[in-house]
Each structure stands twice: as structure tokens, then as C-alpha cells.
Amino acid sequence: MFGKLTWxxxxxxxxxPLITSIVVLLAVAAIAAWITRNRWWSYLWDEYITSTDHKxxxxxYIVLGLVMLVRGFADAIxxxxxxxxxxxxxxxxxxxxHYNQIxxxxxxxxxxxxAMPLVIGFMNFVVPLQLGVRDVAFPTMNNVSFWLTASGxxxxxxxxxxxxxxxxxxxxxxxxxxxxxxxxxxxxYYLVALQVSGVGTLLTGVNFVTTILKIRAPGMSYLRMPVFxxxxxxxxxxxxxxxxxxxxxxxxxxxxxxxxxxxxTNDGGGNSMLYMNLIWVWGHPEVYILVLPxxxxxxxxxxxxxxxxxxxxxxxxFATLAICIISFMVWLHHFFTMGxxxxxxxxxxxxxxxxxxxxxxxxxxWLFTMYGGRVRFTVPMHYAIGFMLTFVIGGLTGVLLAxxxxxxxxxxxxxxxxxxxxxxxxxxxxxxxxxxxxxFPKAFGFTLDERLGKAVFxxxxxxxxxxxxxxxxxxxxxxxxxxxxxPDASWAPWLNVAFVGxxxxxxxxxxxxxxxxxxxxxxxxxxxxTGDPWDGRTxxxxxxxPPPHYNFAVLPDVHGxxxxxxxxxxxxxxxxxxxxxxxxxxxxxxxxxxxxxxAFFASVCGFAVIWYIWWLAILGLVGAFAVMVWYAWRDEHExxxxxxxxxxxxxxxxxxxMEHLHNLSQSV
Amino acid sequence: MRxxxxxxxxxxxxxxxxxxxxxxxxxxxxxxxxxxxxxAIMLAIIIPTVIATVAFAWWFRRGNAKATYRPDWEYxxxxxxxxxxxxxxxxxxxxxxxxxxxHDLEPSKPLPSSKPPLKVDVVSLDWKWLFIYPDQGIxxxxxxxxxxxxxVSFRLTSATVWNSFFVPQMGTMIYTxxxxxxxxxxxxxxPGTYDGxxxxxxxxxxxxxxxxxxxxxxxxxxxxxxGSRGQGPALDGAAYAExxxxxxxxxxxxxxxxxxxLYDAIVANTGPQLHLxxxxxxxxxxxxVPAGG
Numbered sequence: 001m002f003g004k005l006t007w008x009x010x011x012x013x014x015x016x017p018l019i020t021s022i023v024v025l026l027a028v029a030a031i032a033a034w035i036t037r038n039r040w041w042s043y044l045w046d047e048y049i050t051s052t053d054h055k056x057x058x059x060x061y062i063v064l065g066l067v068m069l070v071r072g073f074a075d076a077i078x079x080x081x082x083x084x085x086x087x088x089x090x091x092x093x094x095x096x097x098h099y100n101q102i103x104x105x106x107x108x109x110x111x112x113x114x115a116m117p118l119v120i121g122f123m124n125f126v127v128p129l130q131l132g133v134r135d136v137a138f139p140t141m142n143n144v145s146f147w148l149t150a151s152g153x154x155x156x157x158x159x160x161x162x163x164x165x166x167x168x169x170x171x172x173x174x175x176x177x178x179x180x181x182x183x184x185x186x187x188x189y190y191l192v193a194l195q196v197s198g199v200g201t202l203l204t205g206v207n208f209v210t211t212i213l214k215i216r217a218p219g220m221s222y223l224r225m226p227v228f229x230x231x232x233x234x235x236x237x238x239x240x241x242x243x244x245x246x247x248x249x250x251x252x253x254x255x256x257x258x259x260x261x262x263x264x265t266n267d268g269g270g271n272s273m274l275y276m277n278l279i280w281v282w283g284h285p286e287v288y289i290l291v292l293p294x295x296x297x298x299x300x301x302x303x304x305x306x307x308x309x310x311x312x313x314x315x316x317x318f319a320t321l322a323i324c325i326i327s328f329m330v331w332l333h334h335f336f337t338m339g340x341x342x343x344x345x346x347x348x349x350x351x352x353x354x355x356x357x358x359x360x361x362x363x364x365x366w367l368f369t370m371y372g373g374r375v376r377f378t379v380p381m382h383y384a385i386g387f388m389l390t391f392v393i394g395g396l397t398g399v400l401l402a403x404x405x406x407x408x409x410x411x412x413x414x415x416x417x418x419x420x421x422x423x424x425x426x427x428x429x430x431x432x433x434x435x436x437x438x439x440f441p442k443a444f445g446f447t448l449d450e451r452l453g454k455a456v457f458x459x460x461x462x463x464x465x466x467x468x469x470x471x472x473x474x475x476x477x478x479x480x481x482x483x484x485x486x487p488d489a490s491w492a493p494w495l496n497v498a499f500v501g502x503x504x505x506x507x508x509x510x511x512x513x514x515x516x517x518x519x520x521x522x523x524x525x526x527x528x529x530t531g532d533p534w535d536g537r538t539x540x541x542x543x544x545x546p547p548p549h550y551n552f553a554v555l556p557d558v559h560g561x562x563x564x565x566x567x568x569x570x571x572x573x574x575x576x577x578x579x580x581x582x583x584x585x586x587x588x589x590x591x592x593x594x595x596x597x598x599a600f601f602a603s604v605c606g607f608a609v610i611w612y613i614w615w616l617a618i619l620g621l622v623g624a625f626a627v628m629v630w631y632a633w634r635d636e637h638e639x640x641x642x643x644x645x646x647x648x649x650x651x652x653x654x655x656x657x658m659e660h661l662h663n664l665s666q667s668v
Numbered sequence: 669m670r671x672x673x674x675x676x677x678x679x680x681x682x683x684x685x686x687x688x689x690x691x692x693x694x695x696x697x698x699x700x701x702x703x704x705x706x707x708a709i710m711l712a713i714i715i716p717t718v719i720a721t722v723a724f725a726w727w728f729r730r731g732n733a734k735a736t737y738r739p740d741w742e743y744x745x746x747x748x749x750x751x752x753x754x755x756x757x758x759x760x761x762x763x764x765x766x767x768x769x770x771h772d773l774e775p776s777k778p779l780p781s782s783k784p785p786l787k788v789d790v791v792s793l794d795w796k797w798l799f800i801y802p803d804q805g806i807x808x809x810x811x812x813x814x815x816x817x818x819x820v821s822f823r824l825t826s827a828t829v830w831n832s833f834f835v836p837q838m839g840t841m842i843y844t845x846x847x848x849x850x851x852x853x854x855x856x857x858x859p860g861t862y863d864g865x866x867x868x869x870x871x872x873x874x875x876x877x878x879x880x881x882x883x884x885x886x887x888x889x890x891x892x893x894x895g896s897r898g899q900g901p902a903l904d905g906a907a908y909a910e911x912x913x914x915x916x917x918x919x920x921x922x923x924x925x926x927x928x929x930l931y932d933a934i935v936a937n938t939g940p941q942l943h944l945x946x947x948x949x950x951x952x953x954x955x956x957v958p959a960g961g
Contacts, residue, residue: 008824096872171871174844176829176871215802266846272830273845306728309742315752337832337842339775339850346770350763360755367721368747383680388721396710399762405769406703408840409688409696412832412867476686478836485875488863 003612004185009163016098021161021541027269050591052139053549054124057146061121062436066512068113073509075106076329080467080499088489099484100167101186105156107170108190111286112197113153115424118432119293120149120204123207123232125439127208129540129547130226132217132556132563137210138203139589140631145200145207147599152197155606159189163610166190169482172253172263174272177259181622185226185610187257189541191250192606196246199593206230207237217539219558223317226538227310230317232294236323238285241328246282249275273338280331288327292320293425294431295362298384301434302366304534305381306373307563312365317367326355336407345404356395361387378534379453386461387426394422397472397475402575416476418468425464433460441533444522445545458507467501497644530660531653538563544653550588550641552652554581572665577658583650586641594631598624687836692862692883693855695773696839697841702769706762713754774842775780777852778821784815785821785853789931792824792844792866793916797871800903800931804893807903807930809911810879811920814888816859822852826934827912832868841867849935856883873916880920900926 011017035041047409048056084100086092094102124142128135136142159165166186168177177187212233216225225233255261255276262268264275303310332340332348366388375381397419400406410416433456441447471479472493479486488494519526532541542564543552560566571577605620607613691697704848722733728735778785789800800807812835814820824833826844834841838854866877884892901907908930927933 002926034891047687096875100869100872113721114768129699167872173830176869181829181871187800191762199863266828273848282732291960305729307737307738312748315748335840335843337775338845339852341776342771342774345774346767349766349770350759353759353763353766357752357755357759360758361751361900363717364747364751364754367724368744368751369716369742370721370724372733372736372741374737375727375728375731377725383764385721392714392717399710400703400706403702403706403762403769405699405766405773405840406706408773408775408842409699409836410702411841416774476867478863480834483875487865487875487878561901 001613003608004163004616005611005613009611010161014098015093017160024157025162029230033116043296045592049596050143050593052135052143052589052591054128054136054142055547057142058121058123058125059147060118060146062432064146064153065114065116065118065121065432066154068109068117070509072106072109074504075102075109077502077506078102079095079106079497080495080502082484083486084190084492084495084499086484086494087096087486087492091485094484096484097164097167097349100482101165103482104169104172104186104190105159105167105401108154108166109156109468110424111170111290112194113149115290115428115432116197116201117149117233119290119428120145120201121441122297122432122435123204123208123235123293126435126540127211127229127232129442129543129551130229130538131215132220132542132552132558133210133211133215134537134550134552134555134586135589137215137648138207141203141596142207142594143361143592144598145595147595148200148203148602151195151599151603151606152193152200154603155193155196158607159186163189166444168642171283173279174256174275175266175270176254177253178258180267181267187253188610191254191257192610195247195250195254196602196606198243198250201239202243202247205236205243208236208399209240217552217555217563220563221558223627224558224561224563225312226296227313227316227320228293228296228298228538230320231294231299234320235289235292238289238324238327242282242285242289243248245278246286249278252278276335277331277339277605280334281328282546284334285327286329287423288323290325290428294428295320297431297435297438298366298387299550301380301384301438304438304536305376305378305384306370307376307535308373309537309565310365310371311368311371314562315361316365319361321353322358326351328359330355330402333402333407336404337411340479342404349402349404349407352446353399356399356402359395363392378437379457380438380449381447382454382461383430383437386457387430387434390422390426390430390461391505394419398423410475412480413475414471414481415524416436416473418471418479421464421468421471425460425468430460433457436518439540440529441528442540442545442547445524446519446528447526447533448519449515449522449633452518456508456511456515459504459511461503462509463501463506466504467498472496474567485650487529529592529656531657532568532660537562539563539644542567543651544656548649550586550646553583553586553646553653558638568661571657572659575662575665577654577661580651580654583643583647585643587638588641588644590636590639592631594627597627601627672923688839690837691839692786692837692858692860693839694844694857695778695854696837698769698773702765705814706765709758711760713758726788749843758906760914773840775853777843777853779819779853779855781819781855784819785819788814788820788822789893790844791821791931791934792826792828792833792870792877793912794828795866795877795916796869796911796918797864797866797877797879798911800926802926802931804897805925806893807894807923807926808896809921809923810918811922812879812881813889813892814856814881815886816883817855817857818886818889819853819855822854823931824850824852825931827934830868831866831870831877833864834867835862835864837880839860843868847935856881858882859885873914876918877917896922897924903927903930 048060079102082092083095102402163185166172168182168187172187172190177180212229252263256263256265262270262274264270299310330352331349333352336345437448437453476489528545531545539556601620601623605617608616610619691700697847754955787802791798796810824844826846829895831844832841833844838856842850842852860883862881864879864881900922902925
């Protein structure tokens with residue numbers, strides 16, 4: 001009846017997961033009670049959960065990513081603590097079976113359920129606004145994408161309470177991840193969670209490529225799109241090309257595990273090297289799926305806060321596309337030590353280095369964007385400069401790893417761990433923090449507290465370097481990754497420094513929460529009525545903060561590369577706005593519970609597959625499919641926003657903007 | 669503060685006689701040289717870039733009245749030319765290093781030497797290392813003994829899941845994979861004891877897969893090999909089945925004889941249930957020890 005699921009699956013006898021489970025459940029219950037007491041459920045249901053508004057969906061992605069960041073960080077600090085304690089004769093406080101779950105969960109969560117939702121969240125929020133349009137191409141699918149991602153996150157976290165998570169690392173290499181060596185449900189949790197969220201990500205890719213290619217404001221030609229939109233396009237093209245590979249690879253491993261196939265097994269003609277190739281055919285582009293939008297964010301931030309257009313815009317676009325294409329030709333550099341031979345290694349090594357060229361060009365273009373500017377050291381600009389300083393070192397160590405004979409001595413070492421954290425924290429996380437500060441006022445109509453924001457930045461910047469520079473050194477000493485126990489007592493000082501660094505990052509995360517709460521409490525002091533708090537250059541700053549559901553009363557006419565900046569300067573010069581356009585009623589998509597219901601059934605189905613409860617799995621699958629069919633057959637798709645409402649809102653916005661621009665023109 | 673930190677890092681890096689920065693053989697030495705040269709080449713452009721980032725940001729800060737504001741300056745063909753050329757030229761240089769280095773240091777390539785290489789077959793087990801010396805007819809667990817100054821030619825496989833064979837001070841690591849053989853050639857010129865490990869995660873006992881490499885002067889190595897032969901237990905089918913049971917932090921030990929073709933049998937089979945040929949007394953006793961031993 002319940003497959004493999006018995007009471008033994010609950011970790012009653014293991015204090016750490018048990019206490020964590022209880023605390024998390026209590027926290028969830030407390031939040032639910034608080035929402036109930038304030039009668040916010042219907043608001044949440046109407047405004048967020050069932051919303052097809054790209055901005056609301058973006059915000060939900062970002063909230064999911066930030067919550068999961070806390071989970072992923074908890075794993076990180078536990079690992080650092082274990083490595084500081086389990087040295088020499090001591091075995092620390094985590095036995096291997098627990099420690100191995102933690103590092104596997106840390107990697108899986110940080111990539112799939114922190115970095116991806118955050119990056120996708122910002123693309124959701126920003127791209128349609130920057131393109132000057134009302135929504136993405138497929139608003140309901142967008143909602144489904146989010147809920148499938150959330151469903152994957154739920155399954156991963158469920159493994160904490162029921163059963164166990166994978167102990168095989170974040171990529172679950174076979175044969176270790178095969179049934180013969182990992183008979184438990186851990187790898188199944190991993191596989192099923194990623195399959196479910198992978199569908200969501202693929203749908204996002206389809207959605208955004210369609211949006212960017214087909215739906216742009218009049219006059220917004222490709223070479224007038226903001227660089228963030230270009231990087232979003234490149235990133236989503238990579239999603240479309242790479243995520244099916246992930247789905248197929250994980251499906252093959254599932255066939256091995258569930259139906260006794262032999263794709264990657266030791267016997268029956270299986271070949272585990274195939275998995276290594278396939279997973280990295282997805283895995284390497286994945287890095288660029290994350291970092292390209294980050295580059296887009298830095299481009300927006302550096303240009304805005306230098307008060308200048310981005311230097312070498314076309315060069316940037318070309319560099320972005322070059323990275324997009326080359327990133328598919330380098331996957332083998334993740335396993336030079338497999339013995340593929342000198343020619344193969346050399347070709348992939350050189351291909352990997354070539355990516356350094358367009359990336360280097362980007363750094364120089366940001367540098368020359370600052371040149372001749374008026375640089376404002378706001379919080380996002382702190383992250384941008386911090387990124388430029390630390391990313392070049394990450395790039396250096398990356399090129400070193402791309403040289404096969406160097407990789408032969410640092411592969412899989414803590415040097416590698418330091419390298420990829422340097423590019424992911426220094427590149428992606430800094431960008432996310434910059435974007436969070438930069439676009440927060442657009443989403444909520446008030447800015448975040450600047451002083452606390454800078455404190456958070458310094459925590460991340462100092463904490464990161466303390467946490468990971470020692471790992472480079474240990475890598476030179478021959479320290480490898482994923483060690484539950486440290487054999488060499490002389491590593492202790494460096495590991496302790498790394499622990500302190502991680503704790504400082506933890507302080508930064510805590511201060512982010514404090515900053516948010518404090519900023520909400522004192523929001524009246526930093527309210528932004530103009531919709532343009534940073535003197536922005538792209539179209540999202542044209543509309544109100546927060547923008548109405550339909551974003552723009554009339555789609556803006558775009559002339560030139562900097563759509564909003566040009567328009568703003570003309571208005572300031574002439575001390576008047578463009579002529580009031582003809583307002584029309586606006587059709588907007590209806591809210592729909594499709595996404596959340598589909599994701600509910602997908603979660604049920606996934607959970608049932610993990611525990612071999614086949615009747616429930618079929619029920620979940622049929623349920624999810626039926627909801628889609630039901631959705632496809634409905635009659636009403638859109639609602640009309642009456643012209644009076646559009647006009648009234650637009651006039652109000654014009655009045656505010658006129659006042660704002662008039663003040664600006666006076667001050668010039 | 670920063671200067672102190674850098675000084676501390678430099679002193680710790682140079683003072684320590686260990687890891688990949690203190691190679692004891694030609695492979696590790698060549699790899700360290702490439703590591704340092706490539707780092708130096710890249711630092712030559714990275715340090716100016718870092719300085720320029722800080723300098724530009726500071727000089728062009730909003731409050732600086734002396735800086736010229738050029739709000740529309742967004743393109744310069746000459747600068748574009750330079751910013752594409754600098755990384756491109758650097759990568760061409762490093763690409764050349766990578767190409768030559770990959771070929772020179774290809775793990776399967778025999779090392780140039782006047783001496784015939786010592787053959788060692790390596791098997792990673794859950795969770796320990798088995799070293800078989802086919803020419804000496806002996807085997808050891810978690811302890812690799814090699815003659816200093818003589819190339820060692822490894823064949824490597826795994827009995828269960830993937831691992832990676834790595835002796836940081838000797839250089840190149842390589843995966844051990846079940847049912848497959850990888851090849852590796854290393855040499856330790858300086859006699860001494862060096863740490864070895866698995867550098868590819870392989871399950872719960874993984875951190876206990878440390879082993880020691882002893883590089884002995886040639887005559888001492890020959891004495892060790894001779895002394896070990898026939899001493900201690902024999903590595904036959906039963907002993908191998910016992911050894912392949914999962915265990916970790918296993919104490920080094922030596923087998924006085926090895927079933928013939930054990931390595932090939934491990935590559936051909938999977939799991940502990942090996943179908944070994946009938947155990948015969950080691951055949952190669954006489955011809956084994958390298959000349960000069």
C-alpha cells in the first residue's frame with residue numbers, strides 16, 4: 001500500500017535532522033498561523049499564488065531563492081564546522097552518512113533552488129519591463145514553471161523529514177549513485193526533485209526566448225535591447241539546449257535504478273563515463289545560464305551608477321553570444337583526469353580558455369563605462385566593483401584549471417572548490433544582491449536602507465575571501481574535496497579561518513533579513529513616488545513603482561539604444577512630457593490556480609515515485625494531466641481593464657513624472 | 669592589513685614543503701612550472717586591471733570636481749581593439765602552453781629514462797588501495813613502495829565505484845574506474861615518504877582512503893621486494909574476497925604472493941565475487957626484480 005514508506009523513514013533516533021525537522025515545521029506553522037490571523041490567505045491567493053503577472057511570479061521566485069539560500073547556508077556552516085572539528089583523532093559531530101548528505105544537499109540546493117530561482121526571478125521581473133511590454137509570451141505557463149520549481153524544492157526539503165537525501169554529491173555520479181551502491185531513497189529524491197523542477201526551468205526557457213524574440217515594444221529592435229535582455233536571451237537559449245540533456249540523463253539513471261537497465265552500471269555493458277559526459281554537457285552551460293544574466297545585471301548597474309551608457313554595447317552583445325555558443329564546447333574540462341588522451345584534453349582545454357576572451361572584454365567594457373562617468377557608490381555599485389575585483393582572480397584560477405597539466409594536480413581539490421565559489425559567489429551572488437537592492441524600489445515603491453545594505457556587502461565581500469582564499473592554499477597542499485574527516489592536523493588553521501569567513505557570510509545573510517524588516521518599518525522615509533529612484537536609463541524606470549499589472553498604459557515608442565534615458569532627457573530639455581497618447585482598454589490574462597494545482601499533483605506523484613507507491617504515482621500523474629486539460633478547455637482567458645481605469649492611472653503617473661522631471665530640469 | 673595577509677600567504681606558501689608546490693619527480697615538477705608560469709602571465713594583465721578598476725572608480729566618483737564627466741562617451745574603436753586583443757593574445761600564449769603541456773604530460777606516456785619502469789597495478793576498493801607488483805609477485809594495501817629515480821608505470825582500475833589516484837608530490841592524478849584501465853606514469857626522484865589519497869568521492873569510507881608512498885633507494889627497494897615475497901598472507905581468491913569487503917582507514921599491509929592475472933580478473937568482473945583462475949604459485953619469481961636491484 002505505501003511502498004517502501006514505513007515509520008522507520010522518520011529520523012526519530014537522529015537528533016540533528018529530528019530537531020531541524022521540528023523547528024522547520026514549527027516555523028512553517030507559525031507563519032501559517034500569522035497569515036491566518038491577519039486574514040492574508042485570500043490576498044496571497046489572488047495576488048501571488050494564482051497570479052499570471054510576471055512581476056509577482058518574479059517576486060515569488062526571489063522569495064523561494066532567498067529562503068532556500070538560508071537552507072543551503074545552514075548546510076555550508078555545518079560542513080565548515082565539521083571540517084574544523086574532525087581533524088586528526090576526532091571524527092567531529094557528523095558521521096559520514098550525514099555529512100555526505102549535507103554536501104550533496106548544499107550543492108543541489110544552491111544551484112537548483114537558490115541560484116536558478118533568483119536568476120529566473122529577476123529575469124521574470126525585469127525583462128518584460130525593459131522590453132516595454134505587458135507580460136511574458138505565456139503568462140500561465142510562467143506560473144506553472146514557478147510552481148514546478150517550488151515543487152522540486154519541496155521534495156528536496158522533504159528528504160530531511162522523511163527518509164534521506166542523496167549521499168553522492170550534487171551530480172550523483174554513477175556507479176556510486178546506482179542501486180548497487182546507493183540502495184536508499186536519497187538518490188531517488190535527488191532524481192525526482194530535479195526532474196520536476198527541470199520541467200519548470202525548461203518551460204521558463206521556452207517562455208523567455210519567445211518573449212524576447214517576439215514581444216517587444218515598438219521600435220525596440222534587437223540592437224536596442226538593454227544588455228540584461230540580451231544576457232537573458234542567451235541564458236534561456238542555453239536552458240532550452242541544455243535542460244533536455246539533464247532530463248534525459250537523469251531519466252537514464254532512473255531507468256537503471258527503477259527498472260534494472262544498464263546505462264551506467266558496472267555490469268550488463270553499462271558505462272559510467274557516459275554519464276560523466278552527459279551530465280557535464282548540461283552542467284557546463286548551466287554555469288553560464290547563471291552567470292550571463294549576472295553579467296547583464298552588472299551592465300545595468302555600472303551604466304546607471306556611472307551616469308553613462310554602457311561602453312561598447314555591441315561588443316558586449318557579441319561577447320555574450322560568443323560565451324553562449326562556446327560554453328557548449330567545453331564540458332570535457334570537468335574530467336581531464338579520465339585519461340581521454342592528449343589531443344582531446346588539449347582541444348577542450350583551449351576551448352575553455354577561449355571563453356576567457358569575451359569575459360575579459362566584458363570586464364574592460366565595465367571598466368571603461370566607469371571612465372568619464374560620475375560614479376555613485378550605492379550598494380549595487382559596491383557589489384559591481386567588488387565583483388570586478390574578485391572575479392578576475394576567479395577567472396585566473398579558472399584558466400589554470402583549463403590547462404590540462406595544471407588540472408592534473410588541482411582537479412577535485414579544495415582549489416577547485418575555491419575557484420567555483422569565487423565565480424559563483426563573486427559573480428552570481430553579488431549580482432543577485434545588487435539586483436535585489438537595485439530593483440527592490442521598482443517592486444515595492446521604496447528603497448532599502450543604504451547603511452545596512454553596505455554592511456551586508458562588506459560581510460559578503462570579507463566573509464567570502466576569508467572563507468575561500470584558505471581553500472586555495474589547502475588545494476596546493478593536496479587537500480581534496482568532500483572530506484568528512486581531515487587527516488592532516490596542520491590544515492586546522494586554514495580551515496578555522498574558512499569557518500570564520502563562513503560565519504561572517506552568515507552574519508551578512510542575517511543582516512539582509514534585518515535590512516528588509518527595518519526598511520519595511522521605516523519605508524515612509526525612503527518612499528519613491530517618481531518610479532525612477534536611481535536616475536535609470538532603461539524602460540522599467542518609466543512606469544510607476546510598483547508598476548500596474550499591465551506595466552505601461554501605452555507601449556512606449558523606442559528610439560535609440562537607451563529607450564528611457566533619451567526620452568527623459570528630451571522631456572527635461574523641453575520641460576514637458578510627450579503628448580498624451582490615445583488610451584485603449586487593456587486585455588490582461590486572468591489569474592489561474594492551474595500552476596499550483598499541477599505542482600501539487602506533481603509533488604504527490606514525485607513523492608510516490610520516490611517511495612514506490614505506484615497507485616499514488618499514477619493518481620498524481622493523472623491529476624496533473626487532468627488539470628492541464630481542464631485549463632486548456634476553459635472559455636475565458638482574459639479580462640479587460642476599462643479605459644477609465646487606464647486613463648486615470650496614466651494621468652496620475654504623468655502628473656508625478658512631470659513634477660519630477662520639472663524638478664530635474666530646474667536643477668540642471 | 670591587506671599587506672600582512674599577503675605576506676602571511678606568501679610565507680606559508682613558500683615555507684611549506686608539501687603538496688603540489690613541493691614536487692619530488694619530473695611530472696610534478698613540470699606541472700608546478702606550468703602552474704607558476706601561467707599564473708605569472710595572467711597576473712601581468714590582472715594586476716593592472718585590478719588597479720585600473722579601483723583607480724577609475726575612485727577618480728570618477730561623483731564628488732570629484734577635477735574629473736571630466738563625459739556622459740555620452742560610449743565607444744572607441746581603438747579601445748575595443750585593445751580590450752579584445754589583450755585577452756586574445758594572453759589566451760593564445762596560454763593555449764600554446766596547454767597544447768604542449770597536454771602532450772608532454774599525457775598520463776599514459778612513458779617517462780624518458782634509461783631504466784625500465786617498475787610496473788604497478790592499482791585497484792581502488794571500498795575504501796582502500798591495493799597495489800599489485802606483477803613483476804615482483806607481491807601486493808600491498810594502502811602502501812606503495814617504489815624505487816627512487818625509476819619511472820613507475822601504473823595500470824589502474826576500480827573494483828567498485830570511481831576513485832582518483834593521487835600522490836600530490838609526484839604529480840598527475842587519474843581516475844580509477846570499474847571495468848576499465850587507465851594508465852599513468854610517475855617518478856619520484858627524491859627518496860622519502862609521501863601522502864597519497866583518493867581525490868574522487870566514493871562513499872562513506874572515502875576520507876579513510878589515505879595511503880603512503882615510500883620512495884626507497886633502488887637497493888633498498890629490491891631488498892624490500894625480495895623480503896616481502898613469500899612473507900605474509902597470499903592474495904588468493906579468498907583473501908581478495910575478504911579484502912574487498914567494505915572497510916576504511918585500513919592499516920598498510922603486504923601480501924607475499926598474488927594470484928596470477930588478479931588485476932585482469934578484477935577488470936573483467938565486478939564486485940567481490942571474482943571468478944579467479946585456479947591459484948597457482950607465482951610464476952615470475954626469477955625474472956622479476958629490475959636490473960640494478
